[in-house]
Amino acid sequence: MRAPEETAVITSEKTAAGGGAISGAVEGHVSLKKGPWTASEDAILLEYVRKHGEGNWNAVQKNSSLQRCGKSCRLRWANHLRPNLKKGSFSPEEEIRILQLHAKLGNKWARMAAQLPGRTDNEIKNYWNTRIKRRQRAGLPLYPPEIQRRVAFMNQRPGSLMLLENQNHQNNFLTSVSPPASTLFSNDGGGDYLHGNFELSVPPPPQLQSSLFSMKMELPSTQFFLGFTGDEKTIPPPTLRQGSNGHFDVILQEPQGVGESFNSGLLYEQFPAGYQAMAELPLSSKCSGGDPLCKMGGSDFSIGCENAGAGRNEI
DNA sequence: AATGCTTGCAACCGCCCTCAT
DNA sequence: AATGAGGGCGGTTGCAAGCAT
Structure with missing residues (x-):
C-alpha cells in the first residue's frame, strides 16, 4: 500500500480514463472530479472546514476551488481528515x-x-x-466460541443484562475492596473461560417489571471481571457500597433527562431517564490465584479476580 | 524476473431518512 | 400532504501492494 501522500501525487496525474476522472462534464454544469483525493484537494477541504465548520457539504464546491461533490467531501472529511482519527491496524x-x-x-x-x-x-x-x-x-464460524456463548446466553435470558470485562482494569482504579468470597464458579468446558452467574435484585424499572437481572461473567482464566463501561459525559460511574451479609450494593444511576443507553458493551438495556437502580450483588466468586477484588475508576467498575498464577483456575 | 492471486483500503453508488418549504 | 435538498448509511467496486508460484 502506498502512503496517502504518494497516492495523491500519482493519481493527480491520471486522466478521465482512470482514477481521478472528471464527471459531470455536461454543458452548463461544473465538472466534478472523482477518484482518489490529492494532497492539494485535502488542503482545500481542511481550510474550508477550518473556516466554515462541518456540514453543508454541497456548499464546499460553490465556495471553494474544490471540484468535488458534497458527498465526496463529507466522506473524505469523515474518514481521513477530521481530527482524532486513529490510523493503523486495530488493536x-x-x-x-x-x-x-x-x-x-x-x-x-x-x-x-x-x-x-x-x-x-x-x-x-x-x-x-x-x-x-x-x-x-478457513471454514470457521463467524464468531469465536466465547462470543457465541454470550449471544446464546442472552437468547436464553431475554431482558437480562450482560456485561463486558473491563478493558481498563489495569489502570486508574480509585478503590480496592476485598469482599467475602464463597466459590460458586462453574466451568462449562469452554477452554480458557470461566462462567459465573450473579443474581441482581433491583427495583423493577417501568419497562422491565422483572425483579431480577441475571449477569454472567465470561472472562479469561488469568483475570476476570464483571465490568461496567459507560460514557463519562452522560453516564455517571456506578458507585459501590459494601453491604451486609456479604453483599455489595451496586448503584447505577442514569442522569435525569439524558435517556441515553447504559452502555455495557456487547449487550445492554435501555434505561429510562432518571432511572436509578440499586443492585444487591451476592458476591459469590473466587478464583484460586487470589481473592476477588472490587475496583472502580473513571466510568469503569469491575468486580473480579486477578489471578497471578498460570494455568487454570480452581473450580 | 514474470505472472497471477490475495489482501487491504479508499472511494463511489444507491437507497433511505430528516427537515425545511 | 407533497416535494426536494442535504446528509447518513451499507454495499460494492477498483486499485495497488504484498505474496506465492
Whole structure:
C-alpha cells in the first residue's frame, strides 16, 4: 500500500480514463472530479472546514476551488481528515470490541464506529468484510466460541443484562475492596473461560417489571471481571457500597433527562431517564490465584479476580 | 524476473431518512 | 400532504501492494 501522500501525487496525474476522472462534464454544469483525493484537494477541504465548520457539504464546491461533490467531501472529511482519527491496524481490544458489537448490532457500521473512538464506519466495515472472507475460507464460524456463548446466553435470558470485562482494569482504579468470597464458579468446558452467574435484585424499572437481572461473567482464566463501561459525559460511574451479609450494593444511576443507553458493551438495556437502580450483588466468586477484588475508576467498575498464577483456575 | 492471486483500503453508488418549504 | 435538498448509511467496486508460484 502506498502512503496517502504518494497516492495523491500519482493519481493527480491520471486522466478521465482512470482514477481521478472528471464527471459531470455536461454543458452548463461544473465538472466534478472523482477518484482518489490529492494532497492539494485535502488542503482545500481542511481550510474550508477550518473556516466554515462541518456540514453543508454541497456548499464546499460553490465556495471553494474544490471540484468535488458534497458527498465526496463529507466522506473524505469523515474518514481521513477530521481530527482524532486513529490510523493503523486495530488493536486486539478493538478487534474483540468489534466482534462483540457485531454480535449485538449486525452490520450497523456507523453505530459500531460510535463505540470505537477514532475509528470510522468504513474502517470497521472493511475490517469485518476481510475477516469474514478469511474465516469463510478457513471454514470457521463467524464468531469465536466465547462470543457465541454470550449471544446464546442472552437468547436464553431475554431482558437480562450482560456485561463486558473491563478493558481498563489495569489502570486508574480509585478503590480496592476485598469482599467475602464463597466459590460458586462453574466451568462449562469452554477452554480458557470461566462462567459465573450473579443474581441482581433491583427495583423493577417501568419497562422491565422483572425483579431480577441475571449477569454472567465470561472472562479469561488469568483475570476476570464483571465490568461496567459507560460514557463519562452522560453516564455517571456506578458507585459501590459494601453491604451486609456479604453483599455489595451496586448503584447505577442514569442522569435525569439524558435517556441515553447504559452502555455495557456487547449487550445492554435501555434505561429510562432518571432511572436509578440499586443492585444487591451476592458476591459469590473466587478464583484460586487470589481473592476477588472490587475496583472502580473513571466510568469503569469491575468486580473480579486477578489471578497471578498460570494455568487454570480452581473450580 | 514474470505472472497471477490475495489482501487491504479508499472511494463511489444507491437507497433511505430528516427537515425545511 | 407533497416535494426536494442535504446528509447518513451499507454495499460494492477498483486499485495497488504484498505474496506465492
